[in-house]
Amino acid sequence: MSAKILIVEDEPAIQELLAFNVEKAGFQASCAGSAERAWQQVRENKPDLILLDWMLPDTSGxxxxxxxxxxxGTKAIPIIMLTARGEERDKVAGLESGADDYITKPFSPRELMARIRAVLRRHAPQAPDETVAAGGLELLPGAHRVSAMGREIELGPTEFRLLHFFMTHAERVYSRTQLLDQVWGTQTFVEERTVDVHIRRLRAVLEPAGMDNLIQTVRGSGYRFSVN
Amino acid sequence: MSAKILIVEDEPAIQELLAFNVEKAGFQASCAGSAERAWQQVRENKPDLILLDWMLPDTSGxxxxxxxxxxxGTKAIPIIMLTARGEERDKVAGLESGADDYITKPFSPRELMARIRAVLRRHAPQAPDETVAAGGLELLPGAHRVSAMGREIELGPTEFRLLHFFMTHAERVYSRTQLLDQVWGTQTFVEERTVDVHIRRLRAVLEPAGMDNLIQTVRGSGYRFSVN
DNA sequence: TGAAGCTGTCACATGTTTGTCACAAAACCT
DNA sequence: AGGTTTTGTGACAAACATGTGACAGCTTCA
Structure with a gap:
């Protein structure tokens, strides 16, 4: 899930600084000190974004x-150009060359990360606003709403994700481990029994709304969302 | 239907960059490298908008x-001034001179196009100020006015843009980050919590007008404007 | 120039959500 | 039935998200 970012920068100190910040923000960083090595990295790593210094030893950025x-093959990879301070022409040429954004040195880590996230966001495909329906429930991911037969249901973030997952994966048993992976994410580490508690909470909200027995316990295996 | 835009800029590289972006966005571009040629173009082409550089060889912008x-004959043509970064005086003088908007170099193509569209929209004589209505509110983008059931509501610029965005994007949750992008712009860097404060200010103005609970908090996700 | 208003940020208050536990209840096995 | 495993349930503290008031820097306007 975390995006790969290629840093093309010949100055080792700046390269490290960039890598440090990028990784601290949860991205995967790879580095290249020259245009040649950059090409190599691009082919091997398929980065999602390139931080490109204006000055390089072999070619200009x-x-x-x-x-x-x-x-x-690389046309779609967004580029953020790193330019020296006040070089008016550089910036213009940088944008003209196809960079998606530029940032002038010196820059704050915070600004850098903000721009990286902005560019990544801009390039992320926008999911259409669909509605999921199952077992008398209607769930709107975009509006973050669930309703049972017209009546709105209040859910916490985790319960919402859990229900969303179940509704889009009905009629099938999922183990606690699988649910943790799918709903909590592979990066979080919580007890398996936590799933039980959340299932219970979800049931507690669903039952008063007449949605009974939607989530079934499959002893020894996990849970199943079923329309029955 | 596509608007004609005159670019007055003496630096060829920038002129080309501007023309490229303007045309890519579906407008007709024409160029002038001096004030003299600009007058000529204005008479011949009757542009709908002028992008005017602050510095010109013969006259100042x-x-x-x-x-x-x-x-x-040219009084009604909107002007966007291109100024150097941070030149506060330029900005003031530019706006005093009658420009409708200014943009400081360096700028992103995205920002430029956004401003062009904004100015054109503002000046569109055809569209008799379309009004946006939602949830008992009526908003006139051109006039910068909002009213709740006939009663006028006073809003600051940011609150106005925020409300405008919400009214045109109802029934959907937006994260603080998305709101910053959409309402503040991708080039500004403010804390996410700033959004909360502005939401609160907006609510504070809306509630006395009887517009209650229009903007809902979706814990863990963001905010949603909903007509209920 | 001063007054008034707008913005962004902060510190603190308030309220929710979350993961975990201990124990109860249920299901399973022999 | 008795023992064992699995799941349901209520409670709880810590973490977290959001609401709120205050404030300083700016801009605007008279």
Whole structure:
């Protein structure tokens, strides 16, 4: 889930600084000190975003950006250009070359990360606003709403995700481990029994709304959402 | 239907960059490298909007803007001034000279196009100020006015944009980050919590007007404007 | 120039959510 | 039935998210 970011920067100190910040923010960082190595990394790692310094030992960043844009395989990778302070022409040329954003040195880590996230967000495919329906329930992911036969149901964030998962994966048993992976994420580490508690909480909200026995216990295996 | 935009800019590289972006966005671009040629273009092409650089070889952009404003035939053409970064005086003088908006270099193509569209929308004589209505509220984007059931409501600029966005994007949850992107712009960097404060201010103005619970908190996700 | 208003940020208050536990209840096995 | 495993349930403290008032820096306007 975490995005891969390629840092193309010849100055080792700055390279490390960038990598440190990028990783601290939960992204995967890889580095290249020259245009040549950058190409290599791009092919091997398929980064989701490239931080590209304006000055490189072998080629200028602008040229590399243009090359990346010209190649069908790398055309879609967003680029953030790192330019020196006040170089008016550089910025213009940087944007012209196809960079998605630029940031002038010196910059604060916070601004850098904000721009990275903004660019990644802009390039993320926007999910259409669909509605999920199952077992008399209606769930709108975009509006973050659930309703049972017209009556709105209040859910906490985790219960919402859990129910969403069940509704889109009905009629099938999931183990606590699987549910933890799917609903909590593979990066979180909580007790398996926590699932039980949340199932119970979900049931507690669903039952008063007449939605009875929607989530069934499969002893020894896990839980199942079923329309029956 | 596509608007004609005149670019007055002496630096060829920037001129091309501007023209490229403007045309990519579906507008017709024409260019002038000096005030003299600009007048010529204005007479010939009748542009719908002028992008005017602050520095020109023969006259300053401000002077040209004032001249354009003084001429009955060109008075109505909106002007966006291109100024150097942080030149506070320029900004003031630019707006005083009659420009409708200014944009400081360096700017992102995205921001530029957003401003162009905003100015065109504001100046569109055809559209007799479309009004946005939702949840008993009526908002006139052009006039910068909002009213709740006939009663006028006073809003600051940011609250206005925020409410406008919500009214045109009802029934959907937006995270603080998304709201910052949409309402504050991708180039501004403020804390996420700032959104909370503005939401609160908006609510504070809306509630006395009887508009209660229009903006709902979705814990863990963001906020939602809903007509209920 | 001063007054008034707008913004962004902070510290603190308030209220929810969450993971975990201990124990009760239920199901399973021999 | 008795013993064992699995699941349900209520309670709870810590973590977390949001509401709220205050404030300083700015801009605007007269």
């Amino acid at each position: 602008v040229v590399l950006a243009k090359q990346l844009r010209a190649d069908a | 401000v002077v040209l803007a004032k001249q354009l404003r003084a001429d009955a």
